[in-house]
Amino acid sequence: MIAGKGGGKEKYDYTTMVAQNLQHKIFSTGQRSGLKQFYTDVRSRSVWLCEPLETEDYVVQPSEDVSPPKWHLGHTSWFFETFLVQAFHPHFKVHHAGYGFIFNSYYESIGERSPRNARGTLSRPTVKDVYAYRAAIDEQMLAILETVSEPQWPEFERLTVLGLNHEEQHQELLVMDIKSIFAQNPLRPVYRASQNDTAHHTDAPRGRTDTAFASGLYTIGHATEDGFAFDNESPPHQVFLEGFTLENRLVTNRDYLAFIEDGGYTKPALWLSDGWATVQREGWHAPLYWEKLPEKSGGLWHETTLSGFHEISSLLDVPVCHVSHYEADAFATWSGKRLPSEAEWEVAAMISGAQVTDGNFLERAAFHPKPAHHDAPATLQLFGDVWEWTASAYLPYPRYRRESGALGEYNGKFMSGQMVLRGGSCATPAKHIRRTYRNFFQPDKRWAFSGIRLAGDF
Amino acid sequence: MIAGKGGGKEKYDYTTMVAQNLQHKIFSTGQRSGLKQFYTDVRSRSVWLCEPLETEDYVVQPSEDVSPPKWHLGHTSWFFETFLVQAFHPHFKVHHAGYGFIFNSYYESIGERSPRNARGTLSRPTVKDVYAYRAAIDEQMLAILETVSEPQWPEFERLTVLGLNHEEQHQELLVMDIKSIFAQNPLRPVYRASQNDTAHHTDAPRGRTDTAFASGLYTIGHATEDGFAFDNESPPHQVFLEGFTLENRLVTNRDYLAFIEDGGYTKPALWLSDGWATVQREGWHAPLYWEKLPEKSGGLWHETTLSGFHEISSLLDVPVCHVSHYEADAFATWSGKRLPSEAEWEVAAMISGAQVTDGNFLERAAFHPKPAHHDAPATLQLFGDVWEWTASAYLPYPRYRRESGALGEYNGKFMSGQMVLRGGSCATPAKHIRRTYRNFFQPDKRWAFSGIRLAGDF
Amino acid sequence: MIAGKGGGKEKYDYTTMVAQNLQHKIFSTGQRSGLKQFYTDVRSRSVWLCEPLETEDYVVQPSEDVSPPKWHLGHTSWFFETFLVQAFHPHFKVHHAGYGFIFNSYYESIGERSPRNARGTLSRPTVKDVYAYRAAIDEQMLAILETVSEPQWPEFERLTVLGLNHEEQHQELLVMDIKSIFAQNPLRPVYRASQNDTAHHTDAPRGRTDTAFASGLYTIGHATEDGFAFDNESPPHQVFLEGFTLENRLVTNRDYLAFIEDGGYTKPALWLSDGWATVQREGWHAPLYWEKLPEKSGGLWHETTLSGFHEISSLLDVPVCHVSHYEADAFATWSGKRLPSEAEWEVAAMISGAQVTDGNFLERAAFHPKPAHHDAPATLQLFGDVWEWTASAYLPYPRYRRESGALGEYNGKFMSGQMVLRGGSCATPAKHIRRTYRNFFQPDKRWAFSGIRLAGDF
């Protein structure tokens, strides 16, 4: 039985979970107990993320990008119901005939869907209904997990692991969307007042230096024998890279403020053409969630985080966050540098020996990036904190093959008009990420925890 | 103490209230007990209307016209706080500094407001917060009511009566908006399964006949000495009318279905030019909330009401509802008739001696129009059931004067681009209506309980 | 034979034409020579209006409201071809099979049409083709005029007079649209440098006084026996008016500048709600065609007229022009006055004995309003100069009947969402106007020569 709303607190021990993450390949070798643990952990974490929410917070949708939290909770259960329970349960009966229409995200093969931009107009099913749906699906999933036959097990395990990775993606979206819901509310609600608040970090900041990587023919991408990965990370393939450099830390609020104060948002020569058009159309003059108070209120820049509304002056060494690809590119141009390609990023992560476990991920419950440690520059701050915009368009790798059937819609059909981001963020579950992991957004999107890494030529 | 959420059921006795309505002028002669009763009745009724709602239903906004129920509950309290408590309470302290921004509807004089189309994106304040706000304002209002000085009493009473009439208008909006929220939900929630359901009405339908009214110089409009009315109903003034006829009942679903089946929605010659453009743009082919099931599901017309989803065939004698002015006008043209002017309507109501108390109003809790009684044709079905679109634009009467100050924004500034409707509907509180009452909507709006009365020349 | 492009100048004598206008009822008594003269005069005037145009000026469409001049020239010929030549020519053959689709404006009964907002994308038919079309239609019309049988004559004459009045309406549109085309061009082309330029008017301005009109029952509207009028002016009918006053002249640029300088465009309390929304959305801060030069260029208000770009300071006594109904209403509110109803306007015109021939109409070739004469206040400046926004919505008169068939679409279907204007403008042919004439536009439109007359209560 998975912890329901309100009851999840006791069962969720992050220290243990992060440790378990390191062994997460274990349960993909056929052990039912391992998969059960993985399933229980992931499903509990979604509930834990929603604990600070009032019922009303589950319902609203401030923009088309954002989904109501209850939709995420329902959709992830629908995924298991549609692709697992329906296929493997001997006496499958749909939980509710109307839920498919409501909780299908974008699977054209499955059938018609409620329009994406109308998710916030649906008061029913209620939050309680959605939690009941989760409980029912969990019960069925755990029953199948115990009873599915050995011949069926590999496919059941493969799809369950996919469904759990899918839910982890929605956990990141939950954090992003809750932030959007709270940040646009004039009453400025707080999500979780972080104990280890970045605003009170007192270490000396890490200076900026370049690390160089030699030119050569490298192999990037995920090999099937290395465990689970999304299809878009495969197959491994060779790329030729010119020599390049990478900065040893992310761009900070302090760095970015200098760009703003130098008129970065008023100089078209710094911007891609589409970026400049977006700046003009949207009236951008700072990252998302930044707000300059009027002169009568002090005139200072502030930033809304999930722990509240803070002066930027208290966050200067924190990585800048919630910038679009356009802003990342303009900042790089202004800096006389450029963004890395995704291949450069992956090669740097491989050569530098960066470890995922070093990163500031969701399990740390900071819900915001943290300053780079002064004393560990070797790590390059590649994993966690913020997703790093690359200069690479999101396109299929050579010889990429989509999964067949409805699940073939998972990744491949989005390989158009988006840019790759790498490394995960403070809203990504630690075990979800890999060196080969490819995240992607349209270049104007800013509601992800996305930031800037600078690269150069060598 | 006003009944809070969940506790209102016992205290709300409709039989008594309708009787009281007939004496509602009593409390406008200076009796504090009468005003207190009026205040308590009205404020309780808003709560009663929301009783069937889940928390989630209070939050959503399916279109810009519709407001979330919790917004209505907050806004009506804000109205009392802003125009009464602030002015009359000796130790006024604003309930919450952020609520003015959120609950101001359109009073430019009061200050900036949250954008109307973003009301459904605000999860905070919560429903519980809003009920606490109501309770706090009620407490303050009732305290003032007991203690305000005699010299201040008349102005306090005048504004309180205005505030209560304002809340009654929002009660009708609550019913309209709840219907919109439920009707667009694919799970088809039911608001209240009416005991005296119109779907089971078995009387013989009333036939259509014309009543004639002679030409002449008539006086219409509201005289101040007749008790409360909105400023837009004054002053009384003379109008010359040519002889005219009025049909003895509202247009029914049966009548309207004939228009649909004759291709009414496909013949531009029947429509005003703006109406035809709207039909094309919106893809209208029936009233709002009508839905023709696909052939495989029987192919029949259905209508969503607040008591559920019904076959039109069970509602044929019920007045057609949720039509726009454009549809009303096109139907009239197709019928070889026309819509009445608002002066014709008011004169007919006066001459025919129609009584408000005859009507199917909110207190009957039918939440839907009812068929005209076969045996009482004299009443003309003028009051209640559905608002009747007139052929008159909503414009100021001769020598109309707006109230000064912020309350001058109440009516006058909307006298542009809208059409007048008369008579009240099944969502209107009975005591709220008068023969002189002028409702108004843009000609393309359909979410009010609006229907059709045909007129002719004589 | 009608004068073609370039050959019209000699044949168009305005002194004679204005004199003829006074006898324009003569040719509606059956005389073929009278109708021929009328036909020739009107058709020549359209050509004369286009004389200053380059071929390119005939083609463009700066906004959906505006039509390319060549479209007007083609459409007016199409009207004669469709409603006259086709009906009365014994051997009718359509001039070009594709022209119906292109030159039909809004007659749904006639068939499909090129979308209104795409008129400026059609380079073909060329200007030369359109003039050839006009010549061909003229030839056929004049041939029918000579040969149509006596029994057919009355209907032929009636429809021809309608077609000529229709073309006169498009002559006003031509002036409006040419002004729009020129005024938005950054090269500031001049249409006709007026000899008697309003900018150099030196008379003392007329002061503002009120003329009072008694309350009573009046008859307004057009009686059939008084000659041609559009159907929307009929039938004559009684209206009861309270006593009212009318100012003795139009509101001038000087008056309006005081409104602007008093912050008129920044005070929502002065505006109708729709008007204020329009001001915000469109960024209005002055009438259409006004432009305040940047400080470095002197910072003065200027106005583009058809004779060029002038400082407002040279046009202070000229009636303000190109204001919307919203602006007219806001100005009236700011002035503590109101706009007249259309009935008040018509009664005042009747009682004051104002003569159409006094007015500054199209034939004077000023193409701009002129200051009121100091020495003739009795005339009230009711006719010509600018159309006067009234407080009346454009609705059918009691017992109004549309023409049957396609021509029934001429007026009736537009009786929704528009406001009435009265009196004609400097772009209206003098003989086109009447005391009963009803012009109409949506309240946000400004490209007509529309201005402000103030009224009050008496």
Add this chain to the structure above:
Amino acid sequence: MIAGKGGGKEKYDYTTMVAQNLQHKIFSTGQRSGLKQFYTDVRSRSVWLCEPLETEDYVVQPSEDVSPPKWHLGHTSWFFETFLVQAFHPHFKVHHAGYGFIFNSYYESIGERSPRNARGTLSRPTVKDVYAYRAAIDEQMLAILETVSEPQWPEFERLTVLGLNHEEQHQELLVMDIKSIFAQNPLRPVYRASQNDTAHHTDAPRGRTDTAFASGLYTIGHATEDGFAFDNESPPHQVFLEGFTLENRLVTNRDYLAFIEDGGYTKPALWLSDGWATVQREGWHAPLYWEKLPEKSGGLWHETTLSGFHEISSLLDVPVCHVSHYEADAFATWSGKRLPSEAEWEVAAMISGAQVTDGNFLERAAFHPKPAHHDAPATLQLFGDVWEWTASAYLPYPRYRRESGALGEYNGKFMSGQMVLRGGSCATPAKHIRRTYRNFFQPDKRWAFSGIRLAGDF
């Protein structure tokens, strides 16, 4: 002196020009006569392309993508005036102070511009004015060419060659835009009735076969010493390619019709997500300029070309044209193949020894692609006919550097949101193209002469 409008016909000899194209590097070695010849040839060709136009055809803009032909003629002259005459003429005087605002396309560094989507609303400057502008600039350019000092010559030559390549790009746009202007006109005007009309091609069609290319490390991109190229083609750099195959000819109308008839436009599984959304939103069901006549007119597919309106059945072996990247990708998916990357395309062109001169380019005056010759399969039909959509996003090559100053806006700022096309089309001047040439459009654009080449894995 360059040939003006109407006088260009005699001076434009295509046989000679194509021959000269092969030696077009000669004039980039410092010979003034060579550059003069190049200048004269290019500038004459723009005039020649406009010869079939009526004045009205120069003015209109059917969509934001399309510019009026007179704008192209003016803009290309403005380019020479701004970047050459102004810099090199000893007594520079701007031709017209207002033209910079009108004819600047997108150079933010130069100053404000008329909005792109308003180009079709500008009747002035007239066509005659624009030709006078061209003549004045030509006179100045040729004077400078004779007199500029030796030290200044290299930079003058470099920028002139850039200006001429710029004008050649606008020549392709002229053909595309004229086609758009003509094709959307209901009168179906013909541009040039081609003598060697593709509709009458009778050769047997070329069959479809694959050519294989080995995996390996290749160098692509343009080296400076190879003569003129745009900055986006540099620098040369290594790429690793897996083995791949390329089909030996372009996809034809016959091939594409099979896709349509198999329901290609109704199956979301074949489409990228953005592509499917575009299909739905735009109502696509065939390439741009295809039209299926109604059943009563025969029900056959037709295609509008610059030589008229033809049945598809007469064009079955002609390469399909005017498809978007989305359609190209969907067709490839349906075919079980994929689009080539731009590196694969360039390597195939290099290895196969394809010659630019083989191609069907603008000088052949066919203005439409032609079927592949049966007897020369080795050429692969890589150059000319239609631009070939690749699977590559338009991004900077490694170590790409923009030009400094305003000309740095030429290419770099568009490296976002677009896909690369290769090979040139029947609307591209032959000497303009290279193996390394990178064209680019947003993936939903269809008004270029863009088609499909299929690739596969090997």
